[in-house]
Amino acid sequence: xxVVIIGAGFGGIHLxxxxxNTNFEVVLVDKNNYHCFQPLLYQVATAGLxxxxxxxxxxxxxxxxxxxxxxxxxxxxIDADFKKISLKTQTAEEELNYDILVLATGTQTNYFxxxxxKSLFMSIKTIPEALNLRSYMLQNLELAVMEESHEKRxxxxxxxxxxxxxxxxxxxxALAEMKNHILPKDYPELNLDEMQVSLFQRGERILDMLHPSxxxxxxxxxxxxxxxxxxxxxxxxxxxxxxxxxxxDKFPTDTVIWAAGVKALSPAGLEKAxxxxxxxxxxxxxxxxxxxxxxxxxxxxxxxxxxxxxNGHPQVAPVAIDMAKYLAKLLKKSDKSPKPFVYNHxxxxxxxxxxxxVVDLPKFRSGGFIAWLIWMFVHLMSLVGFRNKIAALFSxxxxxxxxxxxxxxxxxxxxxxxx
Amino acid sequence: xxVVIIGAGFGGIHLxxxxxNTNFEVVLVDKNNYHCFQPLLYQVATAGLxxxxxxxxxxxxxxxxxxxxxxxxxxxxIDADFKKISLKTQTAEEELNYDILVLATGTQTNYFxxxxxKSLFMSIKTIPEALNLRSYMLQNLELAVMEESHEKRxxxxxxxxxxxxxxxxxxxxALAEMKNHILPKDYPELNLDEMQVSLFQRGERILDMLHPSxxxxxxxxxxxxxxxxxxxxxxxxxxxxxxxxxxxDKFPTDTVIWAAGVKALSPAGLEKAxxxxxxxxxxxxxxxxxxxxxxxxxxxxxxxxxxxxxNGHPQVAPVAIDMAKYLAKLLKKSDKSPKPFVYNHxxxxxxxxxxxxVVDLPKFRSGGFIAWLIWMFVHLMSLVGFRNKIAALFSxxxxxxxxxxxxxxxxxxxxxxxx
Numbered sequence: 048x049x050v051v052i053i054g055a056g057f058g059g060i061h062l063x064x065x066x067x068n069t070n071f072e073v074v075l076v077d078k079n080n081y082h083c084f085q086p087l088l089y090q091v092a093t094a095g096l097x098x099x100x101x102x103x104x105x106x107x108x109x110x111x112x113x114x115x116x117x118x119x120x121x122x123x124x125i126d127a128d129f130k131k132i133s134l135k136t137q138t139a140e141e142e143l144n145y146d147i148l149v150l151a152t153g154t155q156t157n158y159f160x161x162x163x164x165k166s167l168f169m170s171i172k173t174i175p176e177a178l179n180l181r182s183y184m185l186q187n188l189e190l191a192v193m194e195e196s197h198e199k200r201x202x203x204x205x206x207x208x209x210x211x212x213x214x215x216x217x218x219x220x221a222l223a224e225m226k227n228h229i230l231p232k233d234y235p236e237l238n239l240d241e242m243q244v245s246l247f248q249r250g251e252r253i254l255d256m257l258h259p260s261x262x263x264x265x266x267x268x269x270x271x272x273x274x275x276x277x278x279x280x281x282x283x284x285x286x287x288x289x290x291x292x293x294x295x296d297k298f299p300t301d302t303v304i305w306a307a308g309v310k311a312l313s314p315a316g317l318e319k320a321x322x323x324x325x326x327x328x329x330x331x332x333x334x335x336x337x338x339x340x341x342x343x344x345x346x347x348x349x350x351x352x353x354x355x356x357x358n359g360h361p362q363v364a365p366v367a368i369d370m371a372k373y374l375a376k377l378l379k380k381s382d383k384s385p386k387p388f389v390y391n392h393x394x395x396x397x398x399x400x401x402x403x404x405v406v407d408l409p410k411f412r413s414g415g416f417i418a419w420l421i422w423m424f425v426h427l428m429s430l431v432g433f434r435n436k437i438a439a440l441f442s443x444x445x446x447x448x449x450x451x452x453x454x455x456x457x458x459x460x461x462x463x464x465x466x
Numbered sequence: 467x468x469v470v471i472i473g474a475g476f477g478g479i480h481l482x483x484x485x486x487n488t489n490f491e492v493v494l495v496d497k498n499n500y501h502c503f504q505p506l507l508y509q510v511a512t513a514g515l516x517x518x519x520x521x522x523x524x525x526x527x528x529x530x531x532x533x534x535x536x537x538x539x540x541x542x543x544i545d546a547d548f549k550k551i552s553l554k555t556q557t558a559e560e561e562l563n564y565d566i567l568v569l570a571t572g573t574q575t576n577y578f579x580x581x582x583x584k585s586l587f588m589s590i591k592t593i594p595e596a597l598n599l600r601s602y603m604l605q606n607l608e609l610a611v612m613e614e615s616h617e618k619r620x621x622x623x624x625x626x627x628x629x630x631x632x633x634x635x636x637x638x639x640a641l642a643e644m645k646n647h648i649l650p651k652d653y654p655e656l657n658l659d660e661m662q663v664s665l666f667q668r669g670e671r672i673l674d675m676l677h678p679s680x681x682x683x684x685x686x687x688x689x690x691x692x693x694x695x696x697x698x699x700x701x702x703x704x705x706x707x708x709x710x711x712x713x714x715d716k717f718p719t720d721t722v723i724w725a726a727g728v729k730a731l732s733p734a735g736l737e738k739a740x741x742x743x744x745x746x747x748x749x750x751x752x753x754x755x756x757x758x759x760x761x762x763x764x765x766x767x768x769x770x771x772x773x774x775x776x777n778g779h780p781q782v783a784p785v786a787i788d789m790a791k792y793l794a795k796l797l798k799k800s801d802k803s804p805k806p807f808v809y810n811h812x813x814x815x816x817x818x819x820x821x822x823x824v825v826d827l828p829k830f831r832s833g834g835f836i837a838w839l840i841w842m843f844v845h846l847m848s849l850v851g852f853r854n855k856i857a858a859l860f861s862x863x864x865x866x867x868x869x870x871x872x873x874x875x876x877x878x879x880x881x882x883x884x885x
Binding site: 079080081097098099102104106107110116118119136137138139141174175178185186189190192193232233234235236432434435437438441445451453454455456457458459460 | 498499500516517518521523525526529535537538555556557558560593594597604605608609611612651652653654655851853854856857860864870872873874875876877878879
């Protein structure tokens with residue numbers, strides 16, 4: 048039996064690991080040759096972590112297992128009738144047969160109607176995007192040094208973050224720390240009062256997956272650090288120079304980071320009926336795609352409404368990991384009437400800055416230093432591999448004691464609009 | 467007095483450091499916003515070190531000094547009559563006046579007549595080039611996995627290194643280690659006997675700046691590790707598929723790493739008479755450009771033949787650092803009859819692999835484990851900053867104990883011929 052898994056995110060790699068050293072022939076396909084820990088991409092973008100710390104080569108991860116094979120390529124089409132997929136590699140399009148296919152392709156940025164303008168926005172869903180953002184912000188600081196017009200300087204220095212979820216909040220906090228502790232030393236020529244880090248949230252509160260008291264706490268942290276947070280504020284337009292808010296107010300900025308939401312990402316060829324508007328795929332209680340055989344979806348992609356989660360499970364790593372483990376068991380046992388998949392909520396959290404985080408666990412709710420330690424521990428443990436854990440710990444300890452983010456390097460200058 | 471220094475290599479940063487906290491107004495200009503430790507670029511290319519470990523932001527380096535300013539841009543022209551330079555920034559061309567100008571722009575790859583084909587060669591003189599090489603080699607391995615033709619697989623897997631200097635030798639050693647210890651585990655699908663790491667040296671021995679006994683030793687190390695070393699072998703052509711050697715033999719390879727030499731790099735606008743064919747600029751015994759006032763050159767760029775070095779000083783970091791220190795003293799003192807610059811040779815060295823290096827110091831000559839420790843110590847100490855030293859030490863220790871090179875990541879796929 049040949050199991051083909053598409054996607055080397057948390058779902059894909061945990062499924063592969065749980066199926067290796069079995070009688071299955073396992074094939075893992077990804078458009079990158081590495082697994083990337085997305086929750087820490089914002090630290091790559093803000094010069095705190097190296098790319099190698101949050102990513103891990105897929106081949107290395109699975110080299111100790113037998114019956115495993117990796118293909119580097121992008122799956123562009125599924126042909127469920129003939130049980131095969133089309134795979135775009137560097138030079139050709141290949142076909143790959145499967146007995147069982149598992150989709151674990153995750154999500155991409157959702158521009159919510161701004162697709163035509165997306166080249167003006169910065170995103171941080173991938174490592175190249177995070178590196179582009181890092182370069183772009185540093186380039187704008189260098190331009191600001193040379194700029195004589197106050198208005199143009201404000202555009203170069205201001206940073207707008209759209210979306211008050213964990214990514215937006217964590218990024219805002221990291222940028223505020225950079226503005227407060229690093230930029231005054233690096234750029235004595237600049238008057239940093241001209242720089243504003245702004246967070247725009249359409250809803251009534253930030254981090255709305257947490258208890259309201261924690262949203263409040265995080266909001267206060269951000270304000271204290273100097274972030275301008277605008278609640279109930281929708282971005283209605285952007286022309287490359289000015290962001291329009293609620294259809295009237297204008298915020299001058301060259302840097303708009305779009306962190307307003309995600310859209311699931313699946314290959315073409317599936318019946319339209321099972322694909323939701325947000326891209327998620329309807330699966331049954333055993334994670335099998337509705338109306339398909341031997342075709343499963345796990346992780347952010349899978350939409351399985353249940354009593355606890357009537358709108359589907361949260362699109363986070365712990366769900367993907369649990370789904371992967373469940374599916375591995377299911378495939379191995381071939382139980383006739385298996386129990387449905389159940390997710391036990393593990394909690395949510397976000398970090399704002401040094402000693403400042405909020406965690407909302409099933410039996411524990413906290414904001415501050417303890418929460419910050421918990422956040423670090425959980426994220427450290429989620430990194431793949433001993434080397435990466437140590438590297439992250441070293442970078443964090445170093446930043447903590449020195450207030451530094453060492454990687455302020457423009458390795459490849461970024462031009463807005465380029466991929 | 468305004469001193470403008472062009473180039474943030476070893477010469478430029480040491481001069482800046484030695485002039486800061488004086489009455490000089492110091493301006494440092496570089497086309498990158500970071501200092502890069504070029505001798506370790508080969509380890510970035512071979513997935514052993516992160517980019518951030520061998521580079522250091524210029525602004526960070528000099529943030530503690532007063533009267534210092536950094537400009538990010540490329541100097542394209544010098545107008546010595548009016549004492550000004552033209553600086554190409556991201557968006558404009560700016561002019562910058564100086565009282566004293568110091569050129570410390572270093573070298574670039576010298577293709578020795580192959581300029582028209584240089585897009586077919588890989589080079590490792592810059593961080594983007596090192597990252598491109600890393601991606602390209604990994605991409606070719608992935609292609610080889612899919613390739614059915616034996617001939618084409620050989621082209622994809624074979625690696626040719628042109629030039630038996632330290633860069634070529636160190637790269638060959640690192641690639642051989644990767645081939646021996648990592649690729650068999652990462653690519654069980656491949657028969658790695660089909661892969662050949664070859665080093666082509668035009669001269670009679672490799673590492674010809676060392677004592678012949680050490681060249682011999684390094685050669686034996688390479689052979690033992692499985693590198694095919696071809697001495698007295700000149701590359702006479704390359705068509706993208708086959709390298710022609712000595713006008714007749716053909717070596718099939720898609721990857722030709724050009725490490726055959728360097729050419730000094732200086733801005734336009736200088737009198738042709740003082741520019742040597744290899745790009746170096748003739749300076750007098752005080753490092754002043756011949757026939758110019760207030761215009762100096764230091765480091766790889768400066769050509770000052772003397773008794774000990776009738777063909778100019780070796781183009782290595784210690785010379786650049788000594789020149790910078792000498793020039794700083796000269797500028798500060800305004801001595802009427804200063805002593806000429808004298809370089810005390812500090813020795814040469816190269817590393818081939820684990821426990822294998824050769825060092826040729828004035829009073830000590832050695833190959834093997836002790837030499838390897840010396841090589842590591844010297845290179846560690848030359849890295850700028852505490853963080854980078856620790857990061858390098860950690861990466862080396864990790865690689866030593868695990869035989870791993872962790873960063874086998876294709877972050878930005880490279881297409882041969884792109885910048």
